Amino acid sequence: xxxxxxxxxxxxxxxxxxxxxxxxxxxxxxxxxxxxxxxxxxxxxxxxxxxxxxxxxxxxxxxxxxxxxxxxxxxxxxxxxxxxxxxxxxxxxxxxxxxxxxxxxxxxxxxxxxxxxxxxxxxxxxxxxxxxxxxxxxxxxxxxxxxxxxxxxxxxxxxxxxxxxxxxxxxxxxxxxxxxxxxxxxxxxxxxxxxxxxxxxxxxxxxxxxxxxxxxxxxxxxxxxxxxxxxxxxxxxxxxxxxxxxxxxxxxxxxxxxxxxxxxxxxxxxxxx
Amino acid sequence: xxxxxxxxxxxxxxxxxxxxxxxxxxxxxxxxxxxxxxxxxxxxxxxxxxxxxxxxxxxxxxxxxxxxxxxxxxxxxxxxxxxxxxxxxxxxxxxxxxxxxxxxxxxxxxxxxxxxxxxxxxxxxxxxxxxxxxxxxxxxxxxxxxxxxxxxxxxxxxxxxxxxxxxxxxxxxxxxxxxxxxxxxxxxxxxxxxxxxxxxxxxxxxxxxxxxxxxxxxxxxxxxxxxxxxxxxxxxxxxxxxxxxxxxxxxxxxxxxxxxxxxxxxxxxxxxxxxxxxxxxxxxxxxxxxxxxxxxxxxxxxxxxxxxxxxxxxxxxxxxxxxxxxxxxxxxxxxxxxxxxxxxxxxxxxxxxxxxxxxxxxxxxxxxxx
Ligand SMILES: Nc1ncnc2c1ncn2[C@@H]1O[C@H](COP(=O)(O)OP(=O)(O)OP(=O)(O)O)[C@@H](O)[C@H]1O
Ligand SMILES: [Mg+2]
Numbered sequence: 001x002x003x004x005x006x007x008x009x010x011x012x013x014x015x016x017x018x019x020x021x022x023x024x025x026x027x028x029x030x031x032x033x034x035x036x037x038x039x040x041x042x043x044x045x046x047x048x049x050x051x052x053x054x055x056x057x058x059x060x061x062x063x064x065x066x067x068x069x070x071x072x073x074x075x076x077x078x079x080x081x082x083x084x085x086x087x088x089x090x091x092x093x094x095x096x097x098x099x100x101x102x103x104x105x106x107x108x109x110x111x112x113x114x115x116x117x118x119x120x121x122x123x124x125x126x127x128x129x130x131x132x133x134x135x136x137x138x139x140x141x142x143x144x145x146x147x148x149x150x151x152x153x154x155x156x157x158x159x160x161x162x163x164x165x166x167x168x169x170x171x172x173x174x175x176x177x178x179x180x181x182x183x184x185x186x187x188x189x190x191x192x193x194x195x196x197x198x199x200x201x202x203x204x205x206x207x208x209x210x211x212x213x214x215x216x217x218x219x220x221x222x223x224x225x226x227x228x229x230x231x232x233x234x235x236x237x238x239x240x241x242x243x244x245x246x247x248x249x250x251x252x253x254x255x256x257x258x259x260x261x262x263x264x265x266x267x268x269x270x271x272x273x
Numbered sequence: 274x275x276x277x278x279x280x281x282x283x284x285x286x287x288x289x290x291x292x293x294x295x296x297x298x299x300x301x302x303x304x305x306x307x308x309x310x311x312x313x314x315x316x317x318x319x320x321x322x323x324x325x326x327x328x329x330x331x332x333x334x335x336x337x338x339x340x341x342x343x344x345x346x347x348x349x350x351x352x353x354x355x356x357x358x359x360x361x362x363x364x365x366x367x368x369x370x371x372x373x374x375x376x377x378x379x380x381x382x383x384x385x386x387x388x389x390x391x392x393x394x395x396x397x398x399x400x401x402x403x404x405x406x407x408x409x410x411x412x413x414x415x416x417x418x419x420x421x422x423x424x425x426x427x428x429x430x431x432x433x434x435x436x437x438x439x440x441x442x443x444x445x446x447x448x449x450x451x452x453x454x455x456x457x458x459x460x461x462x463x464x465x466x467x468x469x470x471x472x473x474x475x476x477x478x479x480x481x482x483x484x485x486x487x488x489x490x491x492x493x494x495x496x497x498x499x500x501x502x503x504x505x506x507x508x509x510x511x512x513x514x515x516x517x518x519x520x521x522x523x524x525x526x527x528x529x530x531x532x533x534x535x536x537x538x539x540x541x542x543x544x545x546x547x548x549x550x551x552x553x554x555x556x557x558x559x560x561x562x563x564x565x566x567x568x569x570x571x572x573x574x575x576x577x578x579x580x581x582x583x584x585x586x587x588x589x590x591x592x593x594x595x596x597x598x599x600x601x602x603x604x605x606x607x608x609x610x611x612x613x614x615x616x617x618x619x620x621x622x623x624x625x626x627x628x629x630x631x632x633x634x635x636x637x638x639x640x641x642x643x
Binding site for chain 1: 320323324325344345346350351352354355356357358359360361362371372375376419
């Protein structure tokens with residue numbers, strides 16, 4: 001009994017430690033300016049204001065950055081998931097020379113720290129004439145999200161019995177038809193996890209965005225907000241917190257929407273054994 | 274109507290040979306079973322016929338056309354998979370309708386055909402469930418339904434009844450035989466249950482380690498097994514197989530093992546003095562009278578008959594079949610006689626060929642030389 005209580009206490013203290021910064025972020029974003037630096041600080045704001053949100057939306061480039069981030073993340077996610085799904089299918093279903101080494105080589109590129117790749121990638125993108133565009137970031141993020149996505153989907157794909165596809169082929173489906181009718185629905189949980197992973201990665205990425213983009217029209221939220229609100233002289237805390245809250249909202253929505261898919265029991269009991 | 278011809282078909286996985294030099298001609302409308310122990314290459318053979326596995330040698334033809342390079346969907350076959358392979362995200366009705374849908378059958382017609390197949394397989398109340406909500410036997414029936422809903426040239430069935438309970442299995446066996454009679458379609462039926470193969474097939478192809486051992490009608494396989502493996506594999510309880518010596522006796526032959534010494538019928542040209550194997554069915558031993566003595570080890574009562582295990586001449590074990598009326602005590606000694614007109618003689622080795630002269634080569638497609 002006491003062990004149980006102790007365990008609960010422990011778990012809750014961890015939850016609090018993790019949740020407190022988030023809580024503080026929200027609280028700071030709705031405090032009026034004068035209340036921000038009061039000592040002792042107020043836990044709950046005495047007056048609630050949304051002026052920071054207003055200012056952010058009305059007077060800054062926030063919406064442009066936000067749109068860039070959405071375009072960027074969606075494009076990266078779609079690209080990565082499409083390529084990785086087909087790649088994983090190939091790695092699992094077809095037998096060809098160097099299949100295993102290919103898979104390991106792909107993973108190996110993932111082990112390389114991305115910082116090492118940033119300069120070569122930048123130079124390459126400049127040569128291609130893509131520097132300073134959202135497309136350049138999509139390409140960059142794809143390079144480091146793809147290997148992991150490929151491995152993730154490969155293991156999901158390997159869990160789909162080959163007989164399912166064989167049955168579809170015998171039933172008169174083409175290979176692509178069997179893939180569409182049978183493999184994809186089975187792979188859905190894998191695709192969703194991969195999509196989540198890629199989306200979060202591209203939504204939060206900072207370093208590449210910082211190096212590859214220096215025009216306001218193409219900046220994503222991460223670098224845009226930092227650029228706008230953090231200078232060597234001043235940090236606009238309340239605006240920063242409001243921006244952070246709004247940056248988190250899409251992720252929370254995406255998670256809430258997809259979580260039910262992730263936990264729903266797909267694929268159970270289709271095959272004996 | 275379509276005949277199926279395997280000609281010199283070979284399948285290797287890397288260095289492992291799963292099917293070796295298979296020659297098999299299945300006549301149009303025939304019900305053929307592929308029978309053999311686990312891992313003998315039955316599924317591989319079926320998958321090659323379905324187009325899911327490429328033969329590494331030889332040709333397969335359906336209806337006179339070589340189909341080696343024909344896609345599975347273009348072969349006009351239907352298949353029940355050993356693993357069922359039901360589409361988990363589709364309802365039972367959708368599963369059964371899928372092959373129709375892929376072949377462009379209009380929706381209204383499709384529903385009718387699905388309803389008919391479901392009726393036959395007693396699946397009607399389950400049509401809206403997903404495969405995950407079905408028992409193993411129900412899943413198996415759905416898999417059957419998906420194959421039977423169409424009217425293809427050839428039906429391929431990979432152990433379709435293995436997961437049903439005894440009663441339903443009996444029912445489905447009769448149902449399949451009836452269906453075969455009605456449709457007159459060629460059916461290739463994989464099983465490792467010899468009773469199924471014996472009761473349902475026109476001919477049985479018995480395989481071992483990728484080699485075809487015998488291809489003949491059930492009665493012939495039972496009465497004139499092509500080699501020792503077939504002899505031991507077909508029949509329950511299985512044939513008694515005794516290793517011993519073959520010796521010449523005048524113009525005939527005798528077989529000796531321990532204290533057993535019996536004359537054996539006319540043998541063929543392959544017979545040589547030396548090690549050989551004697552086969553006798555449990556029903557060719559009669560207990561209670563005779564010149565041989567054995568000890569009763571075990572009496573298994575099945576109801577209408579008893580299966581008796583005997584210990585003979587120290588180490589030889591024999592199985593005999595008697596009427597339930599015969600009262601035998603375990604541990605007691607009993608006299609027995611051997612019906613010498615019903616003995617089988619095989620060469621040495623696991624697949625030692627049949628040596629009896631009578632009808633030894635009746636079946637046209639035997640492969641006992643391995
Ligand atoms: N893809 C594969 N790669 C390598 N070996 C394989 C492959 N498929 C089958 N085999 C081997 O080929 C042999 C025959 O397999 P198969 O599935 O045809 O056996 P089976 O007669 O159907 O047995 P069971 O009664 O257990 O289903 C087995 O030894 C198996 O291990
Ligand atoms: Mg099998």
